[in-house]
Amino acid sequence: MVEESKYKEARKRMVEHLSRLGISGEVLAAMMRVKRHLFVPSERSDQAYGDYPIPIGEGQTISAPHMVAMMCDYLELKRGEKLLEIGAGSGYHAAVIAELIGEEGHIYTIERIQWLVEFSMKNLKRAGYKNVTVTYGDGTLGLPEHAPYDKISVTCAAPDVPPPYIEQLKIGGKMAIPIGRYMQKLYLVEKKNGIEKKSKCDVIFVPLIGLHGFGYYE
C-alpha cells in the first residue's frame, strides 16, 4: 500500500513535468493511469517515473515518457481505433495507447526479440490490458493479417519508411516513425491521395532491424 502511494506520487510528478512540455490533457490522463513501474525490470522500479529511457535487457530500452507522450499526441489517437506498433519492448507504450483507444480499440504490437515478447506480455497482463496483442516476428514486414490500421507507431529508427507500412495504413491514416541511423528525426507520415511526410523533431532510438530495416549485423 505504501509502495503503491509512493509510485502514484512519482507518477503525478512525471505527469506534471509532461504538462509543462505542452502534452495534451488526454495523453496526460492516460499516462496517469498506466503504472509504469510494472513495465521496467524490478531492480529499476525506483527509476520508473524519471523522464529518461531505461534499459530493459537485450540491449533495448523503454523510451523516455516525453517521447511516448509526444508520439501519442502526434498520432491524435481516438477511441475505437486499430493500431500497429513496431517494437513491443516492455509493453509500456502499447499500454498508454491502449488507454487512449479504449476497450473498443485494439493495438497489435510486434517484437523481434523472443525474451521481450514474453516480458511485454507478462507486464501487460499484470497491468490488466486486454486490448493489446503481442506478436513475435520481423516488424519491418508489418502485420498484414490485421491490416489496414488507423495508425502505426514505430518505436525504433528505420532507414526509411518500410513499404509494407504504407500498404497497411488506411487512407487517412497516420504513422509516427523515427528515421535515420546516427542522426535521426521523428516523422509524421499521413496517407492521403499520396504520402505526406513531416519532420517533427530530433530523436534517438535503437535501430529497426530486419528485411526493410537496418542489417542484422550492423
Ligand code: SAM
Ligand atoms: N515500445 C517499447 C516500450 O514501450 O518499451 C520500446 C521499444 S524499444 C525503444 C525498440 C524495440 O524495437 C526493441 O524492443 C527492439 O527489439 C524492437 N525492434 C527492433 N527491430 C524490430 C523489428 N524488425 N521487429 C520488431 N521489433 C523490433
